Amino acid sequence: MTFASFKNARIVRSGWLDEGGRRLDCNPYMSGAQEARDALRRLNVRKDALLTVTSGYSGGIYNGPVFSRIWVDRPEYGVPFLGSSDISNADLATLPLLKKSYAQSKKLSHLELTEGTTLITCSGTIGRMAYVRPDMEGIWSSQHVMKVVPDTSKIPAGYLYAFLSSRYGVPLIVSGTYGAIIQHIEPEHIAALPVPRFDARTERAIAMKMDAAARSRAEAVELLQESTSRLQRKLGLKLPTPVPSLPKPDVAAVSSDAFRDRGDAYYYSARNAESRIVFDAVGASRALGDVAEVFIPGIFKRLYASDPQFGSPYVTGGDVFELAPTSDKFLMKRVAAEYRLLLRKGMIVVQEAGQLGGLIGRSVMVGSYLDGFSCSNNMIRIVPEDDIDGGYLFALLSSEHGVRLLSREAAGSSIPHTDEQRVKRIQVPWPSRTDREDIGAPAIRARNLRDQACVWEREARDMLEARILGAE
Secondary structure, eight states, rough: BBBBTTOBBBOOOOOOHHHHOOOOOHHHHHHHHHHHHHHHHHHEEEEEGGGGGGGSGGGGEEEOOOOOOEEEGGGGEEEEEOGGGTTTBBBOTTTTTEHHHHHHHTTTTGBBTTTTTTTOOBBBBBEEEEOOGGGTTOOOTTEEEEEEOTTTTTHHHHHHHHHTTTTTTTHHHHHTOOOSOOOOOHHHTTTTTTEEEOOHHHHHHHHHHHHHHHHHHHHHHHHHHHHHHHHHHTTOOOOOGGGGOOOOOOOOOOOOHTTTOOOOOOGOOHEEEEHHHHHTOOOEEEEEHHEEEEEEOOOOOBOOOOOOOOGGEEOOTGGGSSSOOOOOOOEHHHHHHHTOOOOOTEEEEEEEEETTTTOOOOOOOOTTTTTTTTEEEEEEEEESSHHHHHHHHHHHHSSHHHHHHHTTTTEOOSSOOOHHHHHHTTTTEEEHHEEEEEEHHHHHHHHHHHHHHHHHHHHHHHHHHHHHHOOO
């Protein structure tokens, strides 16, 4: 129940106070948890406490101890480390490396991810979730990520994730949040969460869609690696030197003619100079602006529509790197059209602002899932002539050499930004159309698999939520 005149006010029933442990803060009552709990209570099906369908370390619901991060630079000495802000990212190839011997110690060994586990952010932003895919095994996670490990002899892993990430599961998890500045939840806060149980056929059908989505995303990772391998083989590209192995101090001699164009040291750094030499060694090249339309939308005022039919879902530059971006904000259609903010299938978008070494210079290929979203002006739009060129350009620009050459065009002291004209002038290798098609084909296939995974994941939740509604 809500007050019509107060958007963020809610009438709390006296019975809810008892159920919420007589907490007088807003979280248990504003999250929708009571409505979700009431809906589950009306279900004429068995409900199992979450702790009874999990297994493993600490009963199968755990986060981790507080520990210092000991980082290493080389893969042979470390393991990829997943922070709470990374769990929904599509690309996990750039995760930092935690010292392997430390990660495998008795203190931290249980933080290694296993397929089928549900990950839940439990500190700061609460309730963001991910389903551990085959390609995520061998990654360690932060203590700020809670693990829910299903007992697959009792419940299908995909079904459990579908429920926990549904509009019934998320409010129940978030309602246990505590803390004034940095909020938290702990395993004991969700251990008794009721999990509705349907017939085995229904649960398997839901789980199969969720598992199919996970396998598709894992296959997409392999396909992108194949695209990168073909790029290196076809063009004879030298592998980039790891940053820790580059000469120190990083000193470069620059001619006066070149220096008139740019005066900042990073532009001439060893990593960027190496990538420019590697691309130039290929031979045939074209300016990026000659082989695709390149533009950066202008700064605009964010005017949101109160009715979704008059707007398009709006995402930021960071959102587009997620597996399945969502938004509850709808930018007015006329604003999106006037400033060319709409994303279209086949487009490549590149982060044009931010900190060097972060997302700046990194690319995303827009598929059918993001088609029609509106996105921040802080993303360079690259519109290739067709999918063949699109797949090739994505493989090229998302390679380490491509990221370096894109990011070096940014300028600025506090928050660097990229100039559209400079991006257009970047010289990129341009082999025959046959080679471009061969290099880009796996990338296009990966994009389509990720789109299909979003569909299957949404269908799994829709099946579950429809079944809950129909059984009330």
